[in-house]
Amino acid sequence: MTLVMVVDDDQDLSEMLGIVLTGAGIDVDLVSRGDEVMDVFRNNPPDLVLLDVMLPGMDGIEVCKLIRAESMVPIIMLSARGDAYDVVRGLEAGADDYMVKPFKHPSELIARIRTRLRRTNTDISGLLTICDLAIDVQAHQVLRAGKQIALTRLEFDLLVALAKEPGRVFSRDALLREVWGYRHSTDTRLVNVHVQRLRAKIEHDAERPEIVVTVRGVGYKAGVMGGS
Amino acid sequence: MNRIISRFRTSLALKVIVSTVLLSLGVIYVAGSALNSQLSTGIRKVNLESSLTEARSTIFSAQYRFVLAQGEKEAAVRKVIDDVISSATSLTADANAREVIFKKSEGNSREINYEITSNSVDPKSIPIELSRSVRKSDGNMWSYISLKYLDAHEIPGLAIGQKVLIPNAGQYEMYIVFSLADQNATLDLIARYLLLTGLFLIFLIGLITWMVLRQVVKPVREAAQIASRFTSGDFSERMLRHSQDEIATLAMAFNDMAESLEKQFARLENLSRVQQRFVSDVSHELRTPLTTLRMASEVINSANASFDPILARSSELMVAQLDRFERLLEDLLEISRFDAEAAVLEVSEFDLIGLVQRCVDDLALVATQNSTELRIYTIASEVSIKADIRRVERILRNLFTNAIDYADEKPITITIVASDDDVAVGVRDSGTGLDESSLTRVFDRFWRADLSRARTRGGTGLGLSIALEDARLHNGELEAWGRPEKGAHFVLTLPRKESESINSRLIKLQPDDFHE
Numbered sequence: 001m002t003l004v005m006v007v008d009d010d011q012d013l014s015e016m017l018g019i020v021l022t023g024a025g026i027d028v029d030l031v032s033r034g035d036e037v038m039d040v041f042r043n044n045p046p047d048l049v050l051l052d053v054m055l056p057g058m059d060g061i062e063v064c065k066l067i068r069a070e071s072m073v074p075i076i077m078l079s080a081r082g083d084a085y086d087v088v089r090g091l092e093a094g095a096d097d098y099m100v101k102p103f104k105h106p107s108e109l110i111a112r113i114r115t116r117l118r119r120t121n122t123d124i125s126g127l128l129t130i131c132d133l134a135i136d137v138q139a140h141q142v143l144r145a146g147k148q149i150a151l152t153r154l155e156f157d158l159l160v161a162l163a164k165e166p167g168r169v170f171s172r173d174a175l176l177r178e179v180w181g182y183r184h185s186t187d188t189r190l191v192n193v194h195v196q197r198l199r200a201k202i203e204h205d206a207e208r209p210e211i212v213v214t215v216r217g218v219g220y221k222a223g224v225m226g227g228s
Numbered sequence: 229m230n231r232i233i234s235r236f237r238t239s240l241a242l243k244v245i246v247s248t249v250l251l252s253l254g255v256i257y258v259a260g261s262a263l264n265s266q267l268s269t270g271i272r273k274v275n276l277e278s279s280l281t282e283a284r285s286t287i288f289s290a291q292y293r294f295v296l297a298q299g300e301k302e303a304a305v306r307k308v309i310d311d312v313i314s315s316a317t318s319l320t321a322d323a324n325a326r327e328v329i330f331k332k333s334e335g336n337s338r339e340i341n342y343e344i345t346s347n348s349v350d351p352k353s354i355p356i357e358l359s360r361s362v363r364k365s366d367g368n369m370w371s372y373i374s375l376k377y378l379d380a381h382e383i384p385g386l387a388i389g390q391k392v393l394i395p396n397a398g399q400y401e402m403y404i405v406f407s408l409a410d411q412n413a414t415l416d417l418i419a420r421y422l423l424l425t426g427l428f429l430i431f432l433i434g435l436i437t438w439m440v441l442r443q444v445v446k447p448v449r450e451a452a453q454i455a456s457r458f459t460s461g462d463f464s465e466r467m468l469r470h471s472q473d474e475i476a477t478l479a480m481a482f483n484d485m486a487e488s489l490e491k492q493f494a495r496l497e498n499l500s501r502v503q504q505r506f507v508s509d510v511s512h513e514l515r516t517p518l519t520t521l522r523m524a525s526e527v528i529n530s531a532n533a534s535f536d537p538i539l540a541r542s543s544e545l546m547v548a549q550l551d552r553f554e555r556l557l558e559d560l561l562e563i564s565r566f567d568a569e570a571a572v573l574e575v576s577e578f579d580l581i582g583l584v585q586r587c588v589d590d591l592a593l594v595a596t597q598n599s600t601e602l603r604i605y606t607i608a609s610e611v612s613i614k615a616d617i618r619r620v621e622r623i624l625r626n627l628f629t630n631a632i633d634y635a636d637e638k639p640i641t642i643t644i645v646a647s648d649d650d651v652a653v654g655v656r657d658s659g660t661g662l663d664e665s666s667l668t669r670v671f672d673r674f675w676r677a678d679l680s681r682a683r684t685r686g687g688t689g690l691g692l693s694i695a696l697e698d699a700r701l702h703n704g705e706l707e708a709w710g711r712p713e714k715g716a717h718f719v720l721t722l723p724r725k726e727s728e729s730i731n732s733r734l735i736k737l738q739p740d741d742f743h744e
Contacts (some may be wrong), residue, residue: 013520020523054512080512080519102519102554106526186575187618217612218576 002117003027005046007063008078009056017050020106026113034058038066042222045071047114051077051095053086061093067077068094070150074116081190091193094155096154098190115181116154130163130222131211142202154179155198162212163224171219240448247429247438250261256426262613264422269416273593275411276370276386283388283404284368286328290402291392298395316404317346319512324424325407327375329354334390335361336398343400350376354403362401370428375405384408391514432553436503447475451482463490490631503568511561518557522550552688559690563673567699573616573701575726576638580620581644582612587624588642591632600635600657602628606644611651614726615704619698623706624653627718631657634716645734651736652721656741662710670708695720703729711735 004021008014011018018028021061031040035057047065064075075182077090077098086092088097096116103160128135134143137160142149150158161178162170170178179188199206209225236242290312297308309330318326327349330342345351358371368390373386389403447467454465463486466481470592482592530545565571582603588602595601631640636659643654662670675691692706699706702722710716717739721730 010516010520013516015744016523019527023527080515101515102522106523189574 001025001027003038003044003046003050005029005031005041005049005112007031007034007050007055007060008052009033009054010052012226014182014202017109020109021113023063024110026110032056034060036062037063041067041071046073048074048113050076050078051079053185054080058080061089064093070151072150074153076112076116079218083170088193091190092174092197094152094197096152096194111181124223128160128163130159130166131157133163133165133211135160150201151198151201155201158194158198159202159212162220166224168221169215169218169221175219230372241445243440245437249434252433253430253510256429258424260426264419267418271411271415271418275408279386279404279406280368280370280388282507283370283390283406286312286404287368287392287602289387289389290316293445294394300395302396305397306342308449309344310396313344313346324410325375327385327405327407329387329403330392330394331359331403333401334359334400336400338396338398340397340399341393348378349405350378351677352376353385353405354389354401358387358389359401362403366391372408373405375407378570384412400697420504433690439554444475447479451478453484458486458489458502463493483618500568500570502675503564507561507564507570509566512685514557517552517584518550519630525550537624549558556688556690559694560686562694563690563697568693571697571701571725574618575612576617578613578617580613580646580653581606581608582610583617583621584624584642584644586655587621587628591625591628594629595640597699598632598635599637600632602632602640602642604644605640608644608646611644611724613645613651613722614700614723615722616698620722623695623698623720626695627653627655627720629687630691630718631655631659631716635659643735646724646733647732649724649728650721650734651724652719652733654717654739656715656717656736658715661712661715662708663712667708669709670710671706700701702729705730707737709739711742714742715739 002025004026006014006028008017008030011032011189012031014032014142018030020086021028022145029040029044029046029053031037034055037051037058051060051064051067055063060077064077065205067075074097075095076103077087079086079090079098081103083171085099090098097112099112126137129136131142133149135141135220140156142156142159144189147227158175161175165207172191176182176187195207197211200208202211203209213221213223215221236246252647261438265427275337288729293308293312294305296300297305302310313328313330316326316328320323325347327346329345329349329351331351331354332341332343332615343351353373353376355373358369361369368388370386370388373385373387375387385408386406386408387403389401391590392400392402443521447469451467454467458464459684466483466486469476469479525547529547532540532543536576562571584604588604627639635657638658641654641656643652643656645652645654671692676689699722703724704720706718706720708718717735717737719735719737721733721735723730
């Protein structure tokens, strides 16, 4: 069964989240302090973390960085502010997605969780190549000259989405649909921040990207093979 | 020339210096002229007196000699005349020349002629008037003349004449002529020195004025510079105080003002920070319990089917009102962000027509429920714009839902017109419309077009206020037109590039289909 760790200092909200998630067939681990997260995380690694930004003991952003340092587990930040600053900080610290309280609908939260947990691209078999990277979709691995590059599941999905249609230019909206599973969202910050993070891991020079190329005014596309 | 005039207009120092110099030029001219005429009169007078004394004694001694030569032969008389001339005359005709003229008086009919002049002076140098007055008088007479020589050169001179009796030759006029070349040269020199002194004085006055002015103008300039720095928001600068005078008082007053301004601004900034902080805290504190409430209500409402009708309806109302509460909270927070000037644009480039299309698609169902429809009219297929897509979408949704609410089952027209710099979206309904007084209040917070109308639409009453703030944040404009029962027309105009301002109205506010 899927295990989701819920980190929120509001007891009532945690309990409510527990009720909703359990109802959807998801196991829940409740943590109320930021500084307790890592112990629980190591003892009982979850499949996904729901992480509030404002936490006693340790800031949610810090917690996010600590988790990222040792795991590629999907992280969804919960923010009560919805300010651009909080959201971008969370994404830059390694969160895959964010939700602003109050959620429109409990089912929206569950849909997000399921999107982050689903096995994507199961239809693709074999290796994809993009520039000098080899992507083994089944094994969930990215290799450069035989050496593995560690990517979060979301970064991996983003790279695969671009790599499986090398010539196509993806608008940010299209990527939000394809990778994040949003029907329509206008928050392109999500795409921008994750493209930056992906580039930092796979590009030779993140300032002059060759693999994930920006198409001005439109979006992104995979770099042409040997095009450097 | 224009530059000099405008410089003159703008520079206090230049103005004061020029007027001071002009005024002192006048004063110095008058004083200098008076001094010059006093000096020359004095010099002429002294010169005249000494010349008269000298001439008198010379003429007297000549008369004495002529008396002694009474009865002598012509040759002896001529010798006496030669002696008189040589003793009274200078050797050369230079600047200090002194000449003697013997002239036969008119009416002297003696045959013998002793008329003679020294150093080839032209006897015609003596004017007739002088000669006449000498004849009539027993004393000596004088006049300023032009001393002519036979070689045609002239010098200014003073002629003093008296009658003399030459033995056996009757009455003659004897003139001593003094050259005034020397005196005139002295007078010229004095005039020249006076002129030079005057000019030098004026230069000095100009210089002194400039130096004094600098002391006054410098702090004023400094104050102006600092004040202009205040305008650009830098309140750190202060004027320096060098003394205890009025300028120092100015500096002190100026500094006090700066300090007070700085404090006021700091206070306002702090207030704004406190406000922002408060908004953020309220936001956090309200949102968390609201999240729990919403989830709980959804869980309860999902079991709706098993409730009895009263409980079922109550749970529906609870869910609906929580929705409304949430919208109200979001709108209030947004408004307080505008009030605290904490709202920021997150600009990206997107296609406005695509966005309009998407909003229309999303609202199609609501429109159908209200028996109306949204029709888009545009000739462009794509209008890219750099703006905050979240805010632009919010403006559009507000305008569209507003139009649907008041459409009275008539179709709604959405027009999009773009130029190179701006883009305009017009939303025209033909429903209830707005009267004159409503038009001025339509963007007011919590204002509703028709108070008798039940609040069934579920709007927060803040939609258009927020839309206007959103448009202004983009340097754009949102305007409303309406007539009772003739519908309303809302026009949003936005610059296509970030932080530019709009320079034209692409859609007329009064719709073309309307005629008064």
